[in-house]
Amino acid sequence: MATETVKRRLAFQKSYSQEHGGWRRKSLIDDAKFETLSNLEFEKREKIHSKGDSISEEEDVFVNGDAIVTSDKSNKLTFGIILSLKDGSTNIGPIISLFENFRITIKHIETRKSRKSDAHSEVFLLCSGKKDGVTAATTNIQKHSKVSGVDIISESSPENKPEIWFPRHISELDKCTHLISKFEPELDLDHPGYTDKAYRDRRQKIADIAFDYKHGDPIPRVEYTQEDINTWGHVFRQLKKLFPTHACKIHRDIFQVLEDECGYTADNIPQLEDISNFLKRKTGFQLRPVSGLLTARDFLASLAFRVFQCTQYVRHGSKPDYTPEPDCIHELLGHVPMLADPGFAQFSQELGLNSLGASDEDIEKFATLYWFTIEFGLCKQGGQIRAYGAAVLSSYGELLHALGDTPERRAFDPVKTSLQEYTDQDLQPIFYVVESFEDMMDKMRNYAANIRRPYEVRYDPYTQTVQTLNNKDMLHSVTRDLRGELEYLERAIDRIQCLTMTGR
Ligand SMILES: [Fe+2]
Numbered sequence: 001m002a003t004e005t006v007k008r009r010l011a012f013q014k015s016y017s018q019e020h021g022g023w024r025r026k027s028l029i030d031d032a033k034f035e036t037l038s039n040l041e042f043e044k045r046e047k048i049h050s051k052g053d054s055i056s057e058e059e060d061v062f063v064n065g066d067a068i069v070t071s072d073k074s075n076k077l078t079f080g081i082i083l084s085l086k087d088g089s090t091n092i093g094p095i096i097s098l099f100e101n102f103r104i105t106i107k108h109i110e111t112r113k114s115r116k117s118d119a120h121s122e123v124f125l126l127c128s129g130k131k132d133g134v135t136a137a138t139t140n141i142q143k144h145s146k147v148s149g150v151d152i153i154s155e156s157s158p159e160n161k162p163e164i165w166f167p168r169h170i171s172e173l174d175k176c177t178h179l180i181s182k183f184e185p186e187l188d189l190d191h192p193g194y195t196d197k198a199y200r201d202r203r204q205k206i207a208d209i210a211f212d213y214k215h216g217d218p219i220p221r222v223e224y225t226q227e228d229i230n231t232w233g234h235v236f237r238q239l240k241k242l243f244p245t246h247a248c249k250i251h252r253d254i255f256q257v258l259e260d261e262c263g264y265t266a267d268n269i270p271q272l273e274d275i276s277n278f279l280k281r282k283t284g285f286q287l288r289p290v291s292g293l294l295t296a297r298d299f300l301a302s303l304a305f306r307v308f309q310c311t312q313y314v315r316h317g318s319k320p321d322y323t324p325e326p327d328c329i330h331e332l333l334g335h336v337p338m339l340a341d342p343g344f345a346q347f348s349q350e351l352g353l354n355s356l357g358a359s360d361e362d363i364e365k366f367a368t369l370y371w372f373t374i375e376f377g378l379c380k381q382g383g384q385i386r387a388y389g390a391a392v393l394s395s396y397g398e399l400l401h402a403l404g405d406t407p408e409r410r411a412f413d414p415v416k417t418s419l420q421e422y423t424d425q426d427l428q429p430i431f432y433v434v435e436s437f438e439d440m441m442d443k444m445r446n447y448a449a450n451i452r453r454p455y456e457v458r459y460d461p462y463t464q465t466v467q468t469l470n471n472k473d474m475l476h477s478v479t480r481d482l483r484g485e486l487e488y489l490e491r492a493i494d495r496i497q498c499l500t501m502t503g504r
Pocket residue numbers: 326330335375390391
């Protein structure tokens with residue numbers, strides 16, 4: 001049944017991808033908006049159900065990843081229940097009917113062999129309903145002839161609303177792999193690789209690397225074809241001519257290091273594993289292979305751990321100047337140089353930390369901010385405007401356009417920028433300009449202080465864990481660490497002053 005749920009979810013997503021055009025530039029904003037709408041739609045269906053209107057089975061199942069969503073308007077309980085069924089039965093039709101009689105909505109179903117006895121099977125149900133109905137249903141279910149055990153494993157109410165799940169340890173990013181719009185050349189008639197079977201097979205092999213990847217694995221190397229290398233070389237040569245006059249200083253400086261140390265040349269596509277190791281040494285960021293665009297929530301969550309989800313395939317060689325999907329040319333030429341800068345890495349991680357546990361509406365705003373900064377950001381430098389956004393820096397046409405006379409350029413203001421409508425049908429009509437990265441960081445911190453979240457989070461790099469700062473012990477522990485750091489700083493300042501006074 002869980003497989004059926006996943007199939008329906010995937011079918012829903014694919015129809016979104018196809019309806020909204022596989023042949024246009026995609027962004028996290030679309031994904032975040034899509035998630036928000038999906039969740040609102042789900043809640044709407046819940047409301048209809050509670051009024052007793054009928055809804056079809058096909059409409060009734062939609063699970064938001066691992067998060068349990070509870071409406072606080074309808075006074076409902078959300079709970080998980082494990083039923084042990086006799087004789088290995090998996091016929092749960094009558095049980096579902098019983099729940100429906102008591103107006104209990106089943107959001108998710110999984111069946112499995114019992115861990116206690118081979119002769120039994122277990123069914124996990126994630127349900128939601130009003131308190132009276134829940135009590136009556138769980139009492140009645142225990143009398144059902146097929147049921148040998150009932151275990152209610154969680155319960156929530158509007159007063160005890162469950163938090164939205166997010167990864168606490170870096171290894172839990174293995175669960176953050178929900179693809180929202182997976183571009184597959186074989187599914188999209190307009191994709192340049194649609195009729196190229198060899199290209200499609202190569203893409204599938206590279207996608208399998210991402211599907212099989214687990215935290216801690218080295219990223220498998222890809223043997224790129226001569227066609228891939230030619231495509232990379234075409235883009236590389238074009239952009240290298242523009243970088244000195246169009247890219248920000250950070251990008252220019254680190255790009256030079258990448259050329260000197262990491263094999264960034266026109267005839268070599270660097271391997272993600274090598275670049276990931278380079279980033280670890282520079283800023284603690286690392287790459288993780290991904291086969292397409294993730295949900296905005298999952299993508300932003302990975303940034304909280306200084307992990308950048310990175311594609312590994314190369315766009316089709318027939319259209320080297322344009323790709324509707326992120327590819328490794330975009331990642332390696334646009335994102336990697338910026339992620340190697342300590343200040344920019346900090347900004348990226350803070351954006352990720354702010355997204356953890358945030359509401360769908362806030363995720364949509366963070367995805368918009370990501371779009372207008374990390375992808376399409378411009379900055380002031382020595383009286384000139386320069387590009388620091390990866391989507392601009394990895395596209396010859398976009399880079400010329402962004403710094404040309406046509407687009408409107410506005411001062412970055414997170415409150416306004418987060419609400420800016422996004423255009424994806426053409427070159428960007430609006431760009432946001434930051435005074436400096438420090439200024440951008442200050443503004444983002446002020447903005448994040450006002451989002452609706454009952455706690456702050458902090459990343460502990462020693463344990464690679466996100467800590468929720470919601471109790472006194474935790475705050476004491478953080479204060480102790482900070483006090484220690486401040487003492488080191490004071491001593492360092494004293495030593496410098498001492499050296500200055502003695503003239504040494
Ligand atoms: Fe990107």
